[in-house]
Amino acid sequence: MSDDDIPFTEPLVGELLITYAFDLPDTFQMVRRADLTEINVIPSELRKLAVENLRSRVGQGGYQGDPPVLRIVLGDNYDACALLYDDLWTMLGDKIPPNLIVGVPHRDVVLLTTTASTNGGLEQIRAMVNEFHATDDVHGLTRDLFVRRDGRWEVFEKAS
Template structure:
């Protein structure tokens, strides 16, 4: 595989219990709650994560992988669509909506469209529900959306926790 023809994208994934020591395990970076950032080969993205063996084979460092994936995500952000209206918004991004949690500029732009702090439900790779910390109706809708996705059993489930945007990062939302 030629490195210059390989593109990567960061995707949210469930954090493994202890992937360290297994060279076939995906490269994971800590994120929030039980989530981690994995790196996908693509396009199409999300079918295969970059493993430690892949990094060795490609002659890439973890830092370069993260940098290239983040840069690639930045070039794709123009295709993001926001649906709905306050108090609850949904994002569309080609089945990899959860990757958008890694795009700071998007959250800076969305901050003014909710009441209070930004709160998201990200129950699966392809679902992001956005509301504000001061909207009880929005929080209820977000919780119900998360419950529905988990009940339906989406292929790429992530977390039942709501996350809040604070100081340029995400953490578990505790009302």
């Protein structure tokens, strides 16, 4: 397989990658470097374009649940993509100080708490992430937890 035929990905945080795809009626088709040339998009512009397309499809996003753990929701199998919504995390960070902690065990699950949680938020997220990983699912992502600092994601806790 040539480099032009390999799916185009970018690192996000920890073991998570951003994988770009065309959302076709019956499937997702991974974007290849050859596709970028064909549609005249340079790699450095792809993330911005993809987030704009995502917003036009699912909107701004929201959350469900009650503290100490909230669940971020975009819908349509895109919930994990919410990690790319910088403005959402800025807004939530302003409301939920000091640092946001997320678990992303599945493409449809983003769990949120704060480092200041005194009601067991971290313990609940750890347990929920492990519960999702107990099922054998092709859409599982990671057991690691991430923290939002200075406008970007970092590994907070590497799963053992």
